[in-house]
Amino acid sequence: MKIKDIKIFLNSVSRNFLTIKIWTDEGIYGLGDGTLNGREMAVVSYLEEHIVPCLIGKDPSQIEDIWQYLYKGAYWRKGPVTMTAIGAIDMALWDIKGKVAGLPVYQLLGGKSRKGVTVYGHANGGSIDEVMVNLGNMIKEGYKVVRLQSKLPDTKGSYGTLEGKKNYYELQSDRPLPPELEWNTTKYMNFVPELFKRARAEYGNEIRLCHDVHNRLTPIEAARLGKILEPYDLLFLEDMVPADNQDTYKIIRQHTTTPLAIGEIFNTIWDTKGLIENQLIDYCRMAVSHGGGITPLVKVANFASLYHVRMAPHGAPDLSPISSMAHMHFDLWAPNFAVQEFIGFGTPEMNTVFKFDLKLVDGLLYLTDAPGLGIDFDEEAASNYPYKRSYLPVNRLEDGTMWGW
Ligand code: KDG
Ligand code: MG
Numbered sequence: 552m553k554i555k556d557i558k559i560f561l562n563s564v565s566r567n568f569l570t571i572k573i574w575t576d577e578g579i580y581g582l583g584d585g586t587l588n589g590r591e592m593a594v595v596s597y598l599e600e601h602i603v604p605c606l607i608g609k610d611p612s613q614i615e616d617i618w619q620y621l622y623k624g625a626y627w628r629k630g631p632v633t634m635t636a637i638g639a640i641d642m643a644l645w646d647i648k649g650k651v652a653g654l655p656v657y658q659l660l661g662g663k664s665r666k667g668v669t670v671y672g673h674a675n676g677g678s679i680d681e682v683m684v685n686l687g688n689m690i691k692e693g694y695k696v697v698r699l700q701s702k703l704p705d706t707k708g709s710y711g712t713l714e715g716k717k718n719y720y721e722l723q724s725d726r727p728l729p730p731e732l733e734w735n736t737t738k739y740m741n742f743v744p745e746l747f748k749r750a751r752a753e754y755g756n757e758i759r760l761c762h763d764v765h766n767r768l769t770p771i772e773a774a775r776l777g778k779i780l781e782p783y784d785l786l787f788l789e790d791m792v793p794a795d796n797q798d799t800y801k802i803i804r805q806h807t808t809t810p811l812a813i814g815e816i817f818n819t820i821w822d823t824k825g826l827i828e829n830q831l832i833d834y835c836r837m838a839v840s841h842g843g844g845i846t847p848l849v850k851v852a853n854f855a856s857l858y859h860v861r862m863a864p865h866g867a868p869d870l871s872p873i874s875s876m877a878h879m880h881f882d883l884w885a886p887n888f889a890v891q892e893f894i895g896f897g898t899p900e901m902n903t904v905f906k907f908d909l910k911l912v913d914g915l916l917y918l919t920d921a922p923g924l925g926i927d928f929d930e931e932a933a934s935n936y937p938y939k940r941s942y943l944p945v946n947r948l949e950d951g952t953m954w955g956w
Pocket of ligand 2: 763765790815
């Protein structure tokens with residue numbers, strides 16, 4: 552079997568998604584997600600100009616060799632654009648392998664380690680009251696783990712909501728230039744404990760809760776937040792500070808027992824190495840798309856398992872349903888999987904384009920035994936939704952200083 556063609560689709564189906572379809576000479580195809588929020592065209596061009604020509608005629612069953620060829624062979628290793636492009640190819644090759652074998656991908660990885668995938672949903676809101684209502688509804692729906700994010704009072708925009716729209720930033724597709732928002736660490740530090748205090752007072756201690764700090768604190772502020780939140784027993788605090796300097800996590804770790812999660816912007820196992828082997832984190836959030844595919848994520852999981860670090864892959868709305876399905880197979884297999892971020896089954900528009908079969912029962916997602924990744928992509932329906940340039944927001948302190956969003 553040989554790779555005959557690789558097609559690239561960039562569509563704004565509720566938001567921009569980059570999908571690839573690898574065709575073999577035997578009429579089987581595989582699908583991959585190459586979406587890199589706000590930098591989609593860079594991945595398109597990396598694929599079109601630098602990957603596709605090298606793969607035509609290659610044997611699609613040689614997944615490991617193709618991965619090494621694209622990673623080592625480029626000479627220029629790592630980086631989100633390179634690794635997302637490789638990730639899309641890798642997913643599609645696993646999809647093909649599963650279809651050829653007539654088996655779901657989790658079987659090729661070693662079979663199921665659990666009956667279903669525990670997910671965490673998001674309870675967002677423009678105020679604590681609103682988050683509490685959403686949390687209550689999610690508990691009624693059966694969620695066992697919920698992430699809480701609330702808009703900060705008296706600030707211009709805040710992570711988790713989009714002013715009047717109360718929607719995900721990641722789902723917006725109408726920002727031809729990055730909107731500018733405001734950040735105030737003092738207000739945040741005073742406000743967040745109240746959010747979790749209310750959640751515990753109103754819903755008790757059984758529901759598992761988490762929160763995403765989105766890289767907005769300094770190490771010592773992060774250490775303090777972790778300590779303040781200890782009484783509310785979080786499953787994890789995510790992205791307290793960027794891990795460009797992995798040693799900063801030592802400062803946080805020595806002050807708090809609140810579990811720490813990071814990894815959604817990691818591209819290779821090297822981004823995880825120091826954090827995992829020094830036992831500075833508890834959950835690794837690497838994703839199949841931005842982390843270079845299923846092949847390297849399996850290696851990260853195995854490495855993490857030596858240090859009691861568990862996998863909790865990124866599942867924001869800017870990962871396409873193809874990544875979500877690839878995660879499902881990975882999550883079912885990985886012995887040290889913990890929880891999958893899950894934001895629902897997609898918008899009606901998305902459901903005309905991406906076809907898959909998942910069931911959510913009592914906070915666990917269940918997969919069918921369809922071969923490969925178990926997802927299809929309707930090219931014709933997708934062509935109704937042309938790409939629109941769109942950015943994530945940027946953040947500034949009140950005095951105008953650039954900050955992390
Ligand atoms: O594109 C950026 C998003 O993926 C990110 O903001 C989502 O932090 C995120 C999360 O944890 O889902
Ligand atoms: Mg995050």
